[in-house]
Amino acid sequence: MSELSGPISCLSTATGRTGIRTWVVGTIGSGIGYGIVCLVCFQCLFFLSKSMVSSKEQRMQNMVLMLYAVAMLVLSTMAIAANATITWDGILGSTCFQLKEMDPFSVLGPVGSAAFVLTNWAADGILIWRSVAIYQGCEKVIYRYGSRSLITVLFCYTLAEGIVLIVQAALGSEVVQFGPISYVAVSMSLNVLITAMIVGRIWYFRRISIAAFGSKKEKRLISIISMLLESAALIILVDLFYLIPFMSRSLVLIIPLQCIVYVQCIAPLMIIQRIALQKAWTRKELPVLPRDEKQLELA
Numbered sequence: 556m557s558e559l560s561g562p563i564s565c566l567s568t569a570t571g572r573t574g575i576r577t578w579v580v581g582t583i584g585s586g587i588g589y590g591i592v593c594l595v596c597f598q599c600l601f602f603l604s605k606s607m608v609s610s611k612e613q614r615m616q617n618m619v620l621m622l623y624a625v626a627m628l629v630l631s632t633m634a635i636a637a638n639a640t641i642t643w644d645g646i647l648g649s650t651c652f653q654l655k656e657m658d659p660f661s662v663l664g665p666v667g668s669a670a671f672v673l674t675n676w677a678a679d680g681i682l683i684w685r686s687v688a689i690y691q692g693c694e695k696v697i698y699r700y701g702s703r704s705l706i707t708v709l710f711c712y713t714l715a716e717g718i719v720l721i722v723q724a725a726l727g728s729e730v731v732q733f734g735p736i737s738y739v740a741v742s743m744s745l746n747v748l749i750t751a752m753i754v755g756r757i758w759y760f761r762r763i764s765i766a767a768f769g770s771k772k773e774k775r776l777i778s779i780i781s782m783l784l785e786s787a788a789l790i791i792l793v794d795l796f797y798l799i800p801f802m803s804r805s806l807v808l809i810i811p812l813q814c815i816v817y818v819q820c821i822a823p824l825m826i827i828q829r830i831a832l833q834k835a836w837t838r839k840e841l842p843v844l845p846r847d848e849k850q851l852e853l854a
Contacts, residue, residue, distance in 0.1 A: 581813030588817025602831035637667035668724035750787035
């Protein structure tokens, strides 16, 4: 994939029907993804608004989460509009961009690239928030000086590299070698690390919960693990779906690139939906822990 033209008519010239079919599949996937984002976002807003009568602290949290959900909807709208514009120009217009070997984000265009980076930051941010909440009060050295430091370094890298990608997309300049793949790889590593930490922590509480409450609470904990694992795994799977075709220089990478923005919106919105429905853990539901541990609070 040293230099492929696109979209649509340009892809047809370079790759025949394979390029067209790949682009159409990605466009359909992005449309479905945007529909899911809209549905989950409005559900989050509805359930969060219903619980605004609680404490002042809870109202403030709900307002922030509502703004977060609206921001994700706006960014996904920007992405679908950018995709529609590129597809339209490829069919009826004369615009023809270049899908270069080290610059696959040319598929998204400047607006789509900005939406991708911003939703990626937002998705990573909410997972970091949940990990901070679940590890609140933990004084273990491996967390304070190990995991927390590593999370900070990885997230700072995604911030810096993301800014570079947005600026390069806006200016139409040559992308830094291995910039996009390193950005996605580091972001995926951050998601894997945080998910493993959260699941491990809840598994620890599971052991205490069995002794304190029995199997009924154990089932509740397992559902929380499933929620966190599924939401983060969604992003991780799409990242892998991008990295593998990228390494093999396959046109298939167009599909995850067109869909990744919506996945990065859906995953955190699923977590917010659980919080809005009050299905996340609160202090009152947790067992008494050893002296060196504080109670878990996810919402």
